[in-house]
Amino acid sequence: MAWRGGLSEDGRLVLFAEVIGMATVAEDVIAAVGTAPGEAGIAVIRVSGPGCVQVVEQIFRGRQSLKDAPSHRMVYGAVVDPDTAEVLDEVLVVRMQAPRSYTGEDVVEIHTHGGSAVVGRVLNAVVRAGARPAEPGEFTKRAFLNGRLDLSQAEAVIDLIRSKTDAARRLALEQLKGGLSARVKQMREILLDVMAQIEVTIDYPEHDVEDVTIEQIREAVDQVREQIDELLASSRVGRLVREGVRTAIVGRPNVGKSSLLNALAGRERAIVTAIPGTTRDVVDEWIHVRGVAFQILDTAGIRTTEDEVERIGVDRSLKWVEEADLVLCVLDGSSPLEKEDLELLERIKDRPFLLVVNKIDLPQRLTGDGRLEELPQHRIVRVSARTGDGVQELADRMARVVLGGEGVSASSCMVTNMRHMALLKEAREDLDAAERAVSEGWTVDVAAVDLRAAWEHLGDILGERAGEELLNRIFSQFCLGK
C-alpha cells in the first residue's frame, strides 16, 4: 500500500492514506475497453487489480496458462463463455505483473477483434468471471493512487489524449514524463531545506543563527519565486498551444476578410461576394501552423450602419478585437485608408495583432496620414488573398507572434493547466508574505508558516494532499477505459 506524506499544521510529518482511501480501491478487479468504440481491426479490453489473472484465466483457453506466461509477453488463445464454454473470439492476451504495469497492479489485456458484438460478449464474460466495469479514468486513478504517476502526470494523460496538434502532444508528453513534477519537486526541496534550518534556529536560539537563517530565507524565496515566475510566464503560450489561438480577422467591408480566411484555410469556406457586408455572422476555420492550431474567425466588416442585423455583426466584431488571442487587421492595399481603418488601427494597437495589407495584385493606393509608418514594420504583412501571394509568410508570422520566435521545443516545460497556474500563484503569494515577514523584522517562525504554505501549495500540483472530491473532479474528465 502506498501512503502519502505531508506536513501537519504544527509541522509534523503525517500520512494521508485515509484521505485517499487506498485500502478500499485496491481490492477489486476492474475491466473496460481501452480502444475506441465501433468497428476496428482490434480492440483491447484491459483488466486490472489483484486477482485479475485468475479472473481472465477462467475464460481463456490457450496452449499456455496465463499465470505461467511471462510478464509483458503476448499469449495466443481463445476467450470462452464462462458458463457454456462457447468460443467467443480468437485473441492475444498479455499480462503485466505488479508493480510493472500502467496501474501498478496486476494487469491483463485481451486483444480481440474490433467490433461491438465481439467486444460486448468478451467484456461480459470478463465481468461474469469476477471483474467489475471500470469508471472513466479509473485505470489512471489507480496509477496515481499506487504512486506510478503524480497528479500533474495523470492530468497530462488527458491532455495527451485530447491533443490535436503536434505541439500540444509534445507539451503533454513532457508533463507525463514528469517535466513539471521535477521542477516542482526541486522548488519544494529548496523550501524544505530552509524550513529545516528555521527549525534549528527555533530549537537552539542561544546559538545566534537567526541572521544566517534570515539570509537563507531571502535566498530561498528569491530562487523559488524566480522559477515560479518562469513557469507562469510559460503558461500564456502553453495554453495557446493546448487550446488553440483564437484569431479574429477584422477590417472594414470588402477589404477581403472572407477571401483571406479561405486563402489561409486553403479552401472555400466563407461566402465571398463583391457586395460589402456579406459576412454578418462569425465564420471560423481551424488551421495548423508549425504544430499550433489557430481558430480563424471571419468577422463582419466594420463600418457604421443603419442595418440592424449588420450592426449586431459589427458590434460582435469589435468584441472579437478585445477577446481574440490574435487580431488580423485587414486593409485594402488598392485604396486609401478610410476613417474606419484608422479607428480600427487605434483599437488594435494594444492587442496582439498583425496588419494585413491585402490585394497587392492590384495597383497600390494605400495612403494614410503617416499612421502606417508609426506601426512596428514587422507587424505588417502584404498579401493577395486572390493569388495566394504572401499568405504562407502571413501564417509563419502568426506562429511567430504567438510562440515568440523559437517555437515549442521538445524539452520545454510549460504550464498549461489552470489548476497548476492557480497553485503557482498561491505559492508565489506565500513567498511574498514570507519575505515581508523577515523584512518587517518578525522572528523566523513567522516566515516559516508562509514557507510551509508555499511548500504545500506546490505539493498540491503533485496531488500530495488530494482528497476524494478533487480526484473525482479530475478523473471524471477522462474517457472510459483510460
Ligand SMILES: Nc1nc2c(c(=O)[nH]1)N(C=O)[C@@H](CNc1ccc(C(=O)N[C@@H](CCC(=O)O)C(=O)O)cc1)CN2
Ligand atoms: N496495450 C496498451 N497500450 C498502451 C497502454 C496500455 O495500457 N496498453 N498505455 C496506457 O496508457 C500507454 C503505454 N503506457 C504504459 C505505461 C507503463 C507500462 C508498463 O508495463 N510499465 C512497466 C514496464 C517495464 C518494462 O518492461 O520496462 C514498468 O514501468 O514497470 C505499460 C504501458 C499507451 N499504450
Ligand SMILES: Nc1nc2c(ncn2[C@@H]2O[C@H](COP(=O)(O)OP(=O)(O)OP(=O)(O)O)[C@@H](O)[C@H]2O)c(=O)[nH]1
Ligand atoms: N484583386 C483582389 N481582389 C480581392 C482580393 N481579396 C479579396 N478580393 C475581392 O474583394 C471583394 C470582397 O472580398 P471579401 O473576401 O468578401 O471581403 P470581406 O472583407 O469579407 O467583405 P465583408 O464580408 O463585406 O466584410 C471580392 O470581390 C473579392 O474577390 C485580392 O487579394 N485581390
Ligand SMILES: [K+]
Ligand atoms: K465577405
